[in-house]
Amino acid sequence: MLQRHTPPDPSDIRAVHAALLKKRDELAATLAHIDRSDQARSRDRDWIDITPIKAPERPDVEGVDLRSHTERELRQVQHAIERQDAGLYGLCEVCGGPIDHGRLAAVPEMTHCSRCAAEWPS
Numbered sequence: 067m068l069q070r071h072t073p074p075d076p077s078d079i080r081a082v083h084a085a086l087l088k089k090r091d092e093l094a095a096t097l098a099h100i101d102r103s104d105q106a107r108s109r110d111r112d113w114i115d116i117t118p119i120k121a122p123e124r125p126d127v128e129g130v131d132l133r134s135h136t137e138r139e140l141r142q143v144q145h146a147i148e149r150q151d152a153g154l155y156g157l158c159e160v161c162g163g164p165i166d167h168g169r170l171a172a173v174p175e176m177t178h179c180s181r182c183a184a185e186w187p188s
C-alpha cells in the first residue's frame with residue numbers, strides 16, 4: 067500500500083514539486099509491482115488449475131481495482147506536475163481561479179477549485 071505523507075504547505079512551491087515527483091515515483095513503482103505480480107500470477111495459473119486448493123493471493127477484481135485506481139492517481143499527479151511546470155499550479159483548470167489553500171494542503175495534485183469540482187467531478 068502507498069504510505070500517506072504529510073502534504074507540503076501549498077505556498078512552498080518547491081516542497082510541493084518535490085512531493086509531487088516523489089508521489090509520482092511511488093505510484094509508478096506500485097504499478098510496476100502490480101504488473102509483476104500479475105505476470106507471476108499468470109505464470110502460476112497452470113499450477114492453480116491442477117491444484118485448485120491453492121487459491122490466488124488475492125481476488126483478481128481487487129488487483130484490477132487497485133491498478134486502475136493507481137493509474138488514475140498517477141495521471142492526476144503527472145497532470146499536476148505539468149501544470150506546475152507551466153506555472154499554473156494552484157489555479158483551477160476549469161475557471162482559472164485560485165484553488166483554496168485547504169484543498170491543496172489536503173491533496174497537492176488538486177487541479178479544480180471546490181466550485182468546479184462540484185460541477186465537474188473528476
Ligand SMILES: [Zn+2]
Binds near residue numbers: 158161180182
Ligand atoms: Zn474552478
